[in-house]
Amino acid sequence: MSFTPLIRQLIDALRILPGVGQKTAQRMALQLLERDRSGGLRLAEALRQAMEGVGYCRQCRTLSEDEICPQCSDPRRDDSLLCVVQSPLDVFAVDQTGFRGRYFVLKGHLSPLDGLGPEAIGVPELLERIAQGGFNEVILATNPTVEGEATAHYIAQLLLPKGLVVSRIAHGVPLGGELELVDGGTLAHALAGRKPLTL
């Protein structure tokens, strides 16, 4: 048996979602068809509206349907702090911690082998944004991967001559878990970055 064309088309379309293979897509399609048609229609409409309506914030380049996103337009935020991240999800993650400065979202990380140089990831726009705003400190919060580190290093070299404070998020052992399970590189960073305790 093959499914009928409409069902097959739905299963194929669901497979573009990250982490969804053939079996999962089948289960999703049939569950929606059998149990939740109104939910399926709601999802279709939400997808259409978001795909057509969401653009990028003109200032921080995160995803937003407004020209200026809520973070950039919020007057209560600290205008002296800029946090540079790799993706809109990172803005969400950093904001969850209570950080209340401004953001700039790069388009991923430098990757010369894939032809992604500074222009491709938006470094010129970052420099422009920094030139406009009166930031005292730029926090580089790219991913703690080789590419993320390289990207942070590259941007730091551009910013340091301008007399800005440029910082990188700390590396060390994550909270919870056990020391023996932490990888060597992380543990080396945690030792090198040790802090004196005081009374």
Add this chain to the structure above:
Amino acid sequence: MSFTPLIRQLIDALRILPGVGQKTAQRMALQLLERDRSGGLRLAEALRQAMEGVGYCRQCRTLSEDEICPQCSDPRRDDSLLCVVQSPLDVFAVDQTGFRGRYFVLKGHLSPLDGLGPEAIGVPELLERIAQGGFNEVILATNPTVEGEATAHYIAQLLLPKGLVVSRIAHGVPLGGELELVDGGTLAHALAGRKPLTL
């Protein structure tokens, strides 16, 4: 930070998919927005078409946008064999094995505690279908769970007096894996259902 309304609406809508929680929905939404807007629009359209266009086959009650599904309208299938299953996905699973008889899809299994009696799962329609067709054998392929067994047993009691051959799919050890990992109930079934080997 909260996401902008359109993105939040999309994340909420994605959570109706089975197995998709908040984090996965966020990742799906942002991946579609950042990497594959045309795929997202295709998915929206496929969802809309399927939710509005797919109904149930008049004969076997599987999901189908045609009045009669491809399995029921295929003239090359064996009209003497009827396989009774619990869901449209089971039709797909059984058909993958090379079975080429006809199907009937129940709406789940009997569940008196949830108020699901024979009428709710479509037993009257099954009897009607059997009265129409010239089946020699009815294979009960409900799930090998307590409820599936009870459903099969109930239907068998209705059909046996009609002089039909009524069969139940075999229980036993699944292919692959090791005997020591098989649960006791299954192994007991496998022993009881042992078959003599011949030269």
